[in-house]
Amino acid sequence: MTDLSTDPYKGVRDFYPTDWARMQAMFTRMRATLAQWGYEEYAASPLERAELYEAKTSEEIVSEQTYTFTDRGDRRVTLRPEMTPTLARMIAGKRREMPLPARWFSIPNVFRYERPQKGRLREHYQLNVDLVGAGSAEADLEVITVATDLLKSFGAKESDFVVRVNSRALLTAACTAAELNAEASRAYLHLLDKKNKMPAEEFAAAQAAITAKDPLALIEDAGTSPDVAREKKALLDTIEALARRGVGNAVFDPTLTRGFDYYTGIVFEIFDTNPENPRALFGGGRFDRLVALFGGDPIPAVGFGMGDVTLADFLLTHGLTVADTDGRPELYLGTPSPEDIPGAQAFAATLRAQGSRVFVNLTEKNLGDQIKDAVKRGIPLFLAYGANEVASQTVRMKVLATGEEVGLPVSELPLRLRTGS
Amino acid sequence: MTDLSTDPYKGVRDFYPTDWARMQAMFTRMRATLAQWGYEEYAASPLERAELYEAKTSEEIVSEQTYTFTDRGDRRVTLRPEMTPTLARMIAGKRREMPLPARWFSIPNVFRYERPQKGRLREHYQLNVDLVGAGSAEADLEVITVATDLLKSFGAKESDFVVRVNSRALLTAACTAAELNAEASRAYLHLLDKKNKMPAEEFAAAQAAITAKDPLALIEDAGTSPDVAREKKALLDTIEALARRGVGNAVFDPTLTRGFDYYTGIVFEIFDTNPENPRALFGGGRFDRLVALFGGDPIPAVGFGMGDVTLADFLLTHGLTVADTDGRPELYLGTPSPEDIPGAQAFAATLRAQGSRVFVNLTEKNLGDQIKDAVKRGIPLFLAYGANEVASQTVRMKVLATGEEVGLPVSELPLRLRTGS
Numbered sequence: 001m002t003d004l005s006t007d008p009y010k011g012v013r014d015f016y017p018t019d020w021a022r023m024q025a026m027f028t029r030m031r032a033t034l035a036q037w038g039y040e041e042y043a044a045s046p047l048e049r050a051e052l053y054e055a056k057t058s059e060e061i062v063s064e065q066t067y068t069f070t071d072r073g074d075r076r077v078t079l080r081p082e083m084t085p086t087l088a089r090m091i092a093g094k095r096r097e098m099p100l101p102a103r104w105f106s107i108p109n110v111f112r113y114e115r116p117q118k119g120r121l122r123e124h125y126q127l128n129v130d131l132v133g134a135g136s137a138e139a140d141l142e143v144i145t146v147a148t149d150l151l152k153s154f155g156a157k158e159s160d161f162v163v164r165v166n167s168r169a170l171l172t173a174a175c176t177a178a179e180l181n182a183e184a185s186r187a188y189l190h191l192l193d194k195k196n197k198m199p200a201e202e203f204a205a206a207q208a209a210i211t212a213k214d215p216l217a218l219i220e221d222a223g224t225s226p227d228v229a230r231e232k233k234a235l236l237d238t239i240e241a242l243a244r245r246g247v248g249n250a251v252f253d254p255t256l257t258r259g260f261d262y263y264t265g266i267v268f269e270i271f272d273t274n275p276e277n278p279r280a281l282f283g284g285g286r287f288d289r290l291v292a293l294f295g296g297d298p299i300p301a302v303g304f305g306m307g308d309v310t311l312a313d314f315l316l317t318h319g320l321t322v323a324d325t326d327g328r329p330e331l332y333l334g335t336p337s338p339e340d341i342p343g344a345q346a347f348a349a350t351l352r353a354q355g356s357r358v359f360v361n362l363t364e365k366n367l368g369d370q371i372k373d374a375v376k377r378g379i380p381l382f383l384a385y386g387a388n389e390v391a392s393q394t395v396r397m398k399v400l401a402t403g404e405e406v407g408l409p410v411s412e413l414p415l416r417l418r419t420g421s
Numbered sequence: 422m423t424d425l426s427t428d429p430y431k432g433v434r435d436f437y438p439t440d441w442a443r444m445q446a447m448f449t450r451m452r453a454t455l456a457q458w459g460y461e462e463y464a465a466s467p468l469e470r471a472e473l474y475e476a477k478t479s480e481e482i483v484s485e486q487t488y489t490f491t492d493r494g495d496r497r498v499t500l501r502p503e504m505t506p507t508l509a510r511m512i513a514g515k516r517r518e519m520p521l522p523a524r525w526f527s528i529p530n531v532f533r534y535e536r537p538q539k540g541r542l543r544e545h546y547q548l549n550v551d552l553v554g555a556g557s558a559e560a561d562l563e564v565i566t567v568a569t570d571l572l573k574s575f576g577a578k579e580s581d582f583v584v585r586v587n588s589r590a591l592l593t594a595a596c597t598a599a600e601l602n603a604e605a606s607r608a609y610l611h612l613l614d615k616k617n618k619m620p621a622e623e624f625a626a627a628q629a630a631i632t633a634k635d636p637l638a639l640i641e642d643a644g645t646s647p648d649v650a651r652e653k654k655a656l657l658d659t660i661e662a663l664a665r666r667g668v669g670n671a672v673f674d675p676t677l678t679r680g681f682d683y684y685t686g687i688v689f690e691i692f693d694t695n696p697e698n699p700r701a702l703f704g705g706g707r708f709d710r711l712v713a714l715f716g717g718d719p720i721p722a723v724g725f726g727m728g729d730v731t732l733a734d735f736l737l738t739h740g741l742t743v744a745d746t747d748g749r750p751e752l753y754l755g756t757p758s759p760e761d762i763p764g765a766q767a768f769a770a771t772l773r774a775q776g777s778r779v780f781v782n783l784t785e786k787n788l789g790d791q792i793k794d795a796v797k798r799g800i801p802l803f804l805a806y807g808a809n810e811v812a813s814q815t816v817r818m819k820v821l822a823t824g825e826e827v828g829l830p831v832s833e834l835p836l837r838l839r840t841g842s
Contacts, residue, residue: 003714003715003716004472004473004510004714004715004716005470005472005715006510006511006513006514006715006716007470007514008465008466008469008470008510009466009468009469009470009496009498010494010496012465012466012468013465013466014463014465014466014511014514015463015464015465016463016511016515017461017462017463017525020462020463020464021461021462023464024462031748035748035749035750035778036773036776036777036778036779037773037778037779038750038778038779038780038781040438040442040748040749040750041438041441041442041445041748042435042436042437042438042441043436043441043444044429044433044434044435044436045429045430045433045434045435045530045544046467046530047430047433047500047532047543047544048429048430049426049428049429049430051425051426052425055425064493067490067492069488069490069491070490071488071534072485072534073431075430075431077430079468089425089427089429090427090435090437092427093427093428093435094437099794099797099798101783101784103780104438109466109467111468113492113493122468123466123468131783134783134784136759136783138759138762138763138766138783139783141766142766142781142783145766241763244763245763245766245767245770246770293424293425294424294425294426294427295424295425327452327456327461327462328456328461329456329459329461338557338559341559342559342662342665342666345559345562345563345566345666346666349666349667352457352458355457356457357456357457357458357459358457358458358459359459359524360459360563362522362552362555362557362559362560362563363522363555373520376520377520
């Protein structure tokens with residue numbers, strides 16, 4: 001028999017403890033910031049009925065980018081490519097009993113069948129933040145502010161990123177003013193979304209087939225259209241209000257559309273200002289008609305998503321780090337001989353009962369090699385615990401970063417570990 | 422168009438915020454206990470190459486209980502039914518560079534295509550704890566002690582559960598002593614694993630077809646077999662050592678085998694002592710030959726898994742609860758009129774900057790209805806923030822559980838929230 005491969009499935013990641021500690025540190029920071037805004041975490045299975053993505057809930061309409069299969073009971077199942085349809089389904093499922101507005105977030109893994117390349121995996125984690133049941137500009141303002149607060153909570157400055165804002169309602173009104181019909185308007189919005197992914201000439205030709213104008217010209221030439229004037233004012237008011245609330249880096253971008261058909265109002269993306277990192281970090285917008293696909297009256301909603309890979313790239317680019325050692329062992333308990341292990345475990349139990357994180361040696365290595373092992377594992381403190389220590393009830397604790405050693409009674413150790421000194 | 426269904430896919434769960442808070446509280450407790458033992462968290466994608474389960478890594482050999490499908494690149498993909506093969510794959514992948522022993526845990530969701538019924542979902546979360554690279558009895562002792570510590574960390578007493586322990590090595594030696602060949606031995610172990618799932622007569626008949634003896638008789642009648650004597654002594658020594666370390670509820674159960682073929686030594690299960698809850702809470706054992714299926718020398722390993730559904734049942738049965746309000750909003754900021762919302766958001770920003778979790782009203786409800794909304798959401802404190810409060814720089818904070826109100830300067834509020842009084 002040949003050996004089994006140790007590779008993971010193509011395009012997905014293994015998270016070894018140091019990798020996962022970094023992910024968890026990002027998630028912990030997000031959770032803390034969102035809790036301060038009153039957002040509560042929800043979750044769902046990655047398995048969804050395929051029909052959820054075949055209605056108008058998603059751009060992933062029987063797309064080549066979804067994982068869809070048939071189960072043994074002949075049900076068509078999709079691994080969720082995004083969280084918003086699930087959010088809408090869950091809100092709709094409890095709309096009668098649930099207090100609205102709901103401030104919700106989730107950090108699901110989402111799946112797309114893509115050719116693996118830098119930053120484009122088949123599975124990634126995506127923070128989703130949504131404010132459901134509030135249709136006001138206040139709700140738009142809050143969600144965009146939350147998005148910027150998240151980046152600031154990681155230490156980012158306003159000069160590190162820019163918030164590009166547009167309005168689907170404004171674009172649609174401008175298309176109507178330019179006498180594009182519904183089909184042409186929709187084609188125009190889809191084309192704009194693909195602009196950065198196609199050669200300039202190809203884009204220009206495709207645009208010319210619909211209208212001679214770029215989006216800004218379309219909006220500015222709308223003349224006396226009251227819809228265009230109203231939506232433009234609303235959008236510029238929002239950008240001004242953002243500045244008053246401490247979001248000074250929001251700008252109007254008439255070419256921004258977002259891919260999803262479900263957006264109805266404001267749309268926004270947050271970009272890294274570093275030109276080497278040109279992808280959107282966040283994308284979101286208002287989707288006031290999605291929940292009603294499950295029945296009942298429309299429930300307005302606004303939200304955004306952010307992927308773990310782009311966030312990690314952003315943090316790296318700007319030299320921002322997140323402490324990821326919270327759950328790691330703080331003390332390595334060495335054993336002079338294997339016979340000392342039961343005693344060391346008993347001693348460790350008393351330290352654990354007082355909240356310490358203790359790693360006990362189980363090997364037959366000598367103490368010198370155990371110290372090397374502690375260093376390799378990144379555990380900051382070492383002490384040997386054997387017959388001498390049991391007899392004297394004193395230990396010598398070694399700070400591995402400095403080599404410094406301190407002798408102390410065992411009774412003082414828990415306090416030393418708690419205070420980290 | 423008919424409305425979309427709000428149901429999740431069959432056999433999986435939606436986690437609304439209160440449901441997920443309960444799950445996260447369980448996970449947080451597990452993480453804290455395991456960190457104290459020096460265990461570090463890892464993770465992996467639920468997507469695995471199907472071949473991982475088709476070798477001897479698992480009982481799920483092309484089983485009807487796995488979700489397996491073919492991707493668009495003609496790769497056969499399985500949604501992991503258990504975590505141990507992934508653990509072995511990841512350890513094997515870095516065996517040259519990784520310090521051993523490794524103390525690892527993970528809390529993956531795992532998938533089985535089962536007929537949904539109480540406690541048997543198609544997806545559940547399963548804590549996996551493994552100690553890899555240590556073959557000693559000390560390692561067995563540690564892992565079983567960790568399992569019991571986890572239950573105790575939730576407030577369980579020893580009288581609430583029992584640890585049933587057996588040894589695959591002992592059973593195998595007893596089969597050999599009884600002159601069963603390898604095939605008959607394996608059939609016998611599989612039969613024992615199924616004992617509780619089949620009628621007594623059917624089991625007796627199937628056992629009689631292999632040997633006249635039950636496992637205890639098989640062991641006790643082994644006479645002078647040195648293998649049986651050695652393995653039996655090792656197992657009883659382990660049970661005695663557990664008692665010395667504070668695990669007084671471990672018992673020898675010669676009929677315990679566990680379903681997986683990969684076990685090689687000690688096997689154990691933890692059962693609820695409540696007779697109405699007869700399922701195993703934890704199951705685990707030693708699997709010293711699994712990692713070597715990926716090449717190289719064997720790396721000994723011992724570990725266990727525990728499902729979220731059985732744990733939650735156990736906690737409920739024994740009246741044990743886990744605080745799940747850590748991330749919930751603590752203050753509802755009411756707005757006398759919608760014009761007060763921007764001011765309330767600005768005030769909330771100052772509270773958030775000092776660590777408070779604040780929910781701001783965005784609706785046009787009157788204050789009385791906002792208070793009802795706060796109660797419905799379970800937010801403990803309420804205060805209105807409008808023009809009067811801005812002018813006077815004082816607020817009246819209402820404790821919703823008691824109706825008590827206290828007036829205080831806005832400057833004192835952050836401290837009051839921090840100290841919870």
